[in-house]
Amino acid sequence: MTNNYNRRELGLGLGATLAGTAGAGSFAIAQAAAKVVIIGGGPGGATVAHQLKRGEPKLDVTLIEVSRIYTTCFFSNLYLGGFRSYASLQHNYDGLRKLGVKVVHARATDVNTTARTVMAGGRSYGYDRLVVAPGIEIKYDSIEGYSEKVAQIMPHAYLPGAQTQLLKKQLEAMRNGGTVVMVAPNNPYRCPPGPYERAAMIGHYLKTRKPKSKLVILDPKRAFSKQPVFMEAYDKYYKGIIEMNLSNEIDDFAVTKIDAKTKTLTTKAGKTFKADVANVIPQQRAGAIAHKIGLSQGDWCPVNGENFTSTKVKGVYVLGDATIAAEMPKSAFSANSQAKVVANDILASLAGKQKFSPNFRNTCWSLLAPNDSVKIGAGYVPKGGKLDPVGPFVSKPGEGADLRKANYEESLDWYDGIVSDSFAKTMRKRT
Ligand SMILES: Cc1cc2nc3c(=O)[nH]c(=O)nc-3n(C[C@H](O)[C@H](O)[C@H](O)COP(=O)(O)OP(=O)(O)OC[C@H]3O[C@@H](n4cnc5c(N)ncnc54)[C@H](O)[C@@H]3O)c2cc1C
Structure with missing residues (x-):
């Protein structure tokens, strides 16, 4: 071009x-x-x-x-x-x-x-x-009992702004020993690794501020973006804090029903989970x-x-x-x-x-813990009505700390770059 x-x-x-x-x-x-x-x-x-x-x-x-x-x-x-x-x-x-x-x-x-x-x-x-x-x-009606009103009690935090602040406030107000339940969405949805980076970030907050608490993830999918590195991080940094429930042949962890009054979530397989804080990310x-x-x-x-x-x-x-x-x-x-x-x-x-x-590109970084960031990405070219990935790459388990820190630095530069690209805003140089 x-x-x-x-x-x-x-x-x-x-x-x-x-x-x-x-x-x-x-x-x-x-x-x-x-x-x-x-x-x-x-x-x-x-x-x-x-x-x-x-x-x-x-x-x-x-x-x-x-x-x-x-x-x-x-x-x-x-x-x-x-x-x-x-x-x-x-x-x-x-x-x-x-x-x-x-x-x-x-x-x-x-x-x-x-x-x-x-x-x-x-x-x-x-x-x-x-x-x-x-x-x-947000498709509020994709889960029975969820609505725009209920999102004020059980935030999705998947549209920018007030919802994210609400989720943070609820985490801060929760007792040490409380349970956070996160409902992950089915594909396709905004930012495939987003819920899993969020889990790591909530895990970090709980570990450092409320270590007796836990985060339970209920996921309708059987697999998710960057799964090996996320699972490694949950085990390495957040053992006993993050509990991941992926769906499988025996159990389906898709949340089908929510009771906002009791903060109870019911899965397709009929299991119920009681939350102190519920982060419900519905279909979109x-x-x-x-x-x-x-x-x-x-x-x-x-x-x-x-x-x-x-x-x-x-x-x-x-x-x-x-x-x-x-x-x-x-x-x-x-x-x-x-x-x-x-x-x-x-x-x-x-x-x-x-x-x-045209040539398109994408990279998504996810922060797992301080200075430990992973990424996934590819170039894309139009082919047969679709966009074919070219040269895909993804972080692997067991990578060294230096590489992960370099990823983090790269993600900070990317943020400043995309903000100035989008809003013609000069970002202050990081020190
Ligand atoms: C938790 C989370 C983490 C994420 N992390 C990353 C990440 O690390 N890297 C990454 O690349 N992406 C990430 N994303 C995804 C990223 O936020 C979205 O992909 C991106 O915002 C999409 O841009 P967009 O311009 O298509 O839509 P949006 O950013 O949603 O912008 C659309 C705009 O249109 C406006 N609008 C809508 N309808 C109207 C109307 N009728 N009239 C006037 N205005 C209207 C809205 O107000 C909005 O400002 C993340 C998303 C989430 C939820």
Whole structure:
């Protein structure tokens, strides 16, 4: 991919080209710079906005995002473990504004793909290119007895912000000797190693602050991401604290019922578990706006792997956690990588330039204990409607302390990098 196109082709000149190709009167951009509207200001949508403005400052880019402050889910487990402050997870959109991105804090409620308009906060925003990156919503009804209201008692902490703070408060308020129960979700869900890193971070908190307590994990799956290194860490650091219950042929640990009053959780096999603190991570699906516009097929949005245009609604880009991008996992790293491809595809299409085959990347680090971090990752190339992994790698049990510490340092650099990539924010150099 390249940004080396003639900038004069955007703005007036480009408008004329587009008006010519888009069909008479379908949209009028002949006298103005092309308009891109992006719904969702996470690492997916915000990175698209940043890349577009860096690639072509004259583009008219509008980012529609509900929240004034974006709180990252990534590294929120480190906040639970006491390795990170809550403030360090929070980022505003000032950097993007400085670059000329029009940031609108409102909920996008509808899109008219014929008139090419987005409705948000009672206003209509016209576009030449639309990007939808709304992340996920929680399927509260995937477990009997769970609801948005019950999540105030038994937090999922899988959407950023208040939920993570609530879980932390509950852990802090729990007596030494209490039981934390974590309900893991079935595939596919946001951040495959997320629940298991969280278990390690809660394990660390309990070990250092409330050593008589334990964490029971109830998992509907038979296997999970980076399992060998997580299991090694649970045994090495958190023996007697973390109890892992993976489903198998005899026992199914999928939680099917919850009683919020008694904080009791019942599994498919009929076992009951009583919690002092319950972290219930239910099934998920693409953010509501994606379904409203018709981008989804079932829970997620199918895309063309070459450029993340929707296979359901012509001419709309959709990226990040909301998509089915198999084999690419739902991660901030993936969303950021997809965003760069989307931005380049938009810039190339607006300038009428040749497009190149994209390469996607992902790496997910997980902190197991102080200075002990593991990773998994791969490159991805579009093939047969899917994204094929290339050069996959994963940490192995028994690795040396130096390597694990280097992984941790790498993950800190990655966090700073993706935040500045997404929000055009200069991160302070770590000492
Ligand atoms: C505990 C945990 C740990 C994680 N750790 C990692 C990690 O270490 N590495 C990693 O790469 N990933 C990690 N992730 C995953 C990562 O957080 C997500 O993959 C990433 O946030 C997805 O980015 P996105 O832009 O697709 O969606 P989001 O980050 O969810 O952003 C979507 C945005 O769209 C906005 N929005 C939605 N609908 C509308 C609307 N209608 N109008 C306006 N705005 C709207 C939302 O407010 C939100 O800000 C973790 C996740 C969790 C839960």
